[in-house]
Structures are given as C-alpha cells and as structure tokens.
Amino acid sequence: MKHLIVSLHDFHAGTHEAVREQIDTLTVWGVKNFSILVVPHFHHRKMLKDSAASLAYLGGRHADGDDLVIHGYYHDRVGQGGGSFFWTKLYTANEAEFLDLSDGEARHRLTRALALWEENGWRADGFIAPAWLMPEEQDMLLKRMNFTYTTRLKYWQNLRTLKVTATQSLCYSTRARWRRDASLRWNQWLFARLLKTKDVIRLSLHPRDLQFEPVKLQIRGIVETALTKGYQPITYAGYAKL
Numbered sequence: 001m002k003h004l005i006v007s008l009h010d011f012h013a014g015t016h017e018a019v020r021e022q023i024d025t026l027t028v029w030g031v032k033n034f035s036i037l038v039v040p041h042f043h044h045r046k047m048l049k050d051s052a053a054s055l056a057y058l059g060g061r062h063a064d065g066d067d068l069v070i071h072g073y074y075h076d077r078v079g080q081g082g083g084s085f086f087w088t089k090l091y092t093a094n095e096a097e098f099l100d101l102s103d104g105e106a107r108h109r110l111t112r113a114l115a116l117w118e119e120n121g122w123r124a125d126g127f128i129a130p131a132w133l134m135p136e137e138q139d140m141l142l143k144r145m146n147f148t149y150t151t152r153l154k155y156w157q158n159l160r161t162l163k164v165t166a167t168q169s170l171c172y173s174t175r176a177r178w179r180r181d182a183s184l185r186w187n188q189w190l191f192a193r194l195l196k197t198k199d200v201i202r203l204s205l206h207p208r209d210l211q212f213e214p215v216k217l218q219i220r221g222i223v224e225t226a227l228t229k230g231y232q233p234i235t236y237a238g239y240a241k242l
Contacts, residue, residue: 002199003239004223004231005156007035007128007169009071009206011058012042013051018207020057025210029223035236036061037071037128040113044078049116059120067235068122072097072130073109098129103141106134110145125237126150132169148240156200158240167194169202170222172209184218191222200239201226 006026011019023034038058041047048054062068076095098106110127117124125148132153142150143159150157156165170187173179194201203222210216227233 002231009037015207035067067237069126096133098134171204
C-alpha cells in the first residue's frame with residue numbers, strides 16, 4: 001500500500017489559528033489526519049501550557065486521531081552559540097535547537113516536553129528535531145526514552161526496530177521570494193520523482209505556507225495527485241504500526 005504523510009510544523013499558541021486553517025483546508029482536499037509538530041515553549045515566548053485554547057484544540061485533534069509530535073522544546077538556539085554558519089544562519093534562522101546539544105541537555109528538554117504530554121493525556125510517539133537537525137547518535141537517546149519514531153529530511157526511522165524508510169520530505173522555504181520560487185521548482189521535480197520511486201510521500205508544511213497562492217496551488221496539486229494515484233493519508237504514528 002502507498003501512503004501520504006502530511007506533517008504540520010511549529011504549532012504553538014502564536015500559530016494555532018494558522019495551523020487550524022491549514023487543517024480545515026487540507027481536510028477539504030481529502031486529508032483527514034495529520035502529524036502535528038508541537039513546540040512547548042516556542043522561541044522562549046508564551047508557553048503552550050499557558051494557552052488553554054491551544055491545549056483544548058490539540059486535545060480535540062488527538063482524540064480524533066492526529067499524532068502530536070514533540071518538535072524541540074524552544075525551537076531556537078538562544079543561549080547556545082556555536083554551530084556552523086550554514087546550518088544556523090542560512091539553512092535556518094537560528095532555529096536548529098538540537099543541532100549540537102549534549103545528551104544531557106537533550107534529555108532535559110525532552111523530559112520537560114514529555115511532562116506536558118503526560119499532563120494533557122497525549123500519546124508521545126515521535127520526536128522530530130527543528131529543521132530535522134540532530135546528531136544521528138542521539139537516535140539511541142530517543143529509543144531509550146521510548147519514542148517510537150523520528151525523521152530526518154531524507155528518511156523516517158522506526159526507533160523500535162531501527163528500520164529506515166528512505167523518502168525525502170517535500171517542504172517549502174517562504175522567508176523570501178527567491179526561496180519560494182526555488183521551493184516551487186524543487187518540489188515540482190521532487191514530487192514527480194517520488195511518485196515514480198516511493199510508496200511513502202511526506203509533505204511537511206509550515207504555518208505560513210498556504211498564505212502564498214503559488215505555493216498553496218502546488219500543495220493542493222500534490223495532495224490531490226497523490227490521492228488520485230492511490231496514496232492513503234496516514235500519520236507518522238499510524239505508519240509506525242504497520
């Protein structure tokens with residue numbers, strides 16, 4: 001069977017409405033369940049636990065079958081320093097939180113996130129680092145902490161069996177016009193290639209993606225084409241159970 005996994009990145013109190021609108025739109029297009037990547041304390045601003053509306057919304061989505069994924073803790077590198085210029089400034093806007101954390105600090109942040117999930121009765125199957133940037137050796141830390149899966153840009157990994165499914169995620173950079181144009185060209189080529197070679201297609205969206213009409217049109221085309229070609233929507237957590 002072929003599968004389409006739609007993940008919605010960077011949910012926090014400030015993006016609640018944008019992600020809700022994405023879900024409403026994608027549902028009309030035929031996707032019913034999602035992996036929602038949740039940040040507990042985005043950029044050291046308002047903590048998710050202090051937003052009753054956001055917690056209630058996530059609780060409802062969880063009850064309806066969505067996969068609530070721990071997506072870093074702060075999603076930034078405040079107080080960390082270091083890191084290569086390419087990964088911290090060009091590839092990301094100082095958001096590669098788990099790029100070079102020690103095992104001890106990574107465990108500390110993961111434990112704090114897990115406490116939030118436990119307090120709200122959410123199942124924590126997956127951890128995905130901001131921008132997918134995390135040392136591969138720390139996958140064993142995730143395994144020891146009983147996560148079921150993680151992903152990188154180019155693959156999904158079952159942490160219980162260590163099986164790796166190679167499939168590059170479709171994603172967009174919308175911070176500047178040239179980035180959007182490049183994303184559109186790249187994803188057009190990549191999607192055509194994935195249709196020919198992969199049984200799993202991953203579509204990773206950020207809160208502002210659907211606000212740009214050319215990007216929105218391409219995303220709709222990707223979703224509708226994948227569904228027409230027989231790809232069945234599923235969450236990362238659901239895929240881990242196959």
